[in-house]
Amino acid sequence: MAKSSNLREFQEAILAKLKDAANQVGVESSSRLGVVVGSKKYLVRLNEVREVLPVPPIVAVPLTKSWFLGTTNVRGNLYNVSDLAQFLEMPPTHKSVHNRILLLSTDTTSQVALLVDGLLGLRSLQEMQIETLDEDSQKYFAKQKLVDDEKNQWLELDTESLVQDKNFIQPI
Template sequence: MARRTGLREFQLSLGERLRTATTAAALQSRLGFQVGADNWFVALHQVSEVIPVPQSVPVPLTASWFRGVANVRGNLYSIIDFSSFQGGDVTGAAMERRVILVSDRLIGGAGLLVTRMLGLRNPDQFEKLPLPADAAPWLGGVYAAAGGTRWLELDLPKLVRQSGFLEVGT
């Protein structure tokens, strides 16, 4: 009987350690993407999913970076061209374009149009650089990869609280 209890305790302990390790790994993981010529990453837990660019309906009298609204599985999402929002070029019609759906815990129904996805990244493998003085409020950090490539960290909670992001009317 003591052996069963020991095995059960071991299984529960192992299960808890696996959940903790998975949660810690998920909190460390960053989703890499490209916007124009810049490499970005965002915390994985701030994203609900990445989808191909859905067909969207333009909304009159909105900012040029507001691409319109799209129906994603019965839910309406505002599609924001992240490059254009930052003052860059409009994201073209390349096949690699994707929409990153922002977690509903941060804001409901928002998606960022990006140039292409770059996969998962671990910020521990980058060297943190100082933020530029004129950095956008949603820039969480600047990093350098081993090869010298510059990476920017998107702070989605700060982005979705910006009045410019929330006010799409012209």
């Protein structure tokens, strides 16, 4: 029971910080949400994530790409759910209690949900070094490549490019 309450407190703290960041319009935050996608660690700008949720029931849509998982209803709003790892040509996300969906909030679209392997919490860009963005990283929709003090490599997800990608827009 203690583990589930700790997890709930962790999620509530992240959601509170996401809401605070969203309320600071025009202020660029150095904090990013760290997530695991397949074998990679990603950073997502806080103002590009509307909400982080445990994986809700998803209704499959026939005749679509395997990475397009289907549609889900979140408080009366329909979201298209995609397995980000599989879209990026990594193995499909292994289903576990740690999986989460990120409800994106971008200038282009607002009905996109991404399935990720799990959350790694908030990360500060001030504690990381920027590395040269190589061609391999660019195919993973990375804005920039960073390395933290523990030598972990991170990719900052370019959500705008992702949701505007012709393959992502048309999952048929």
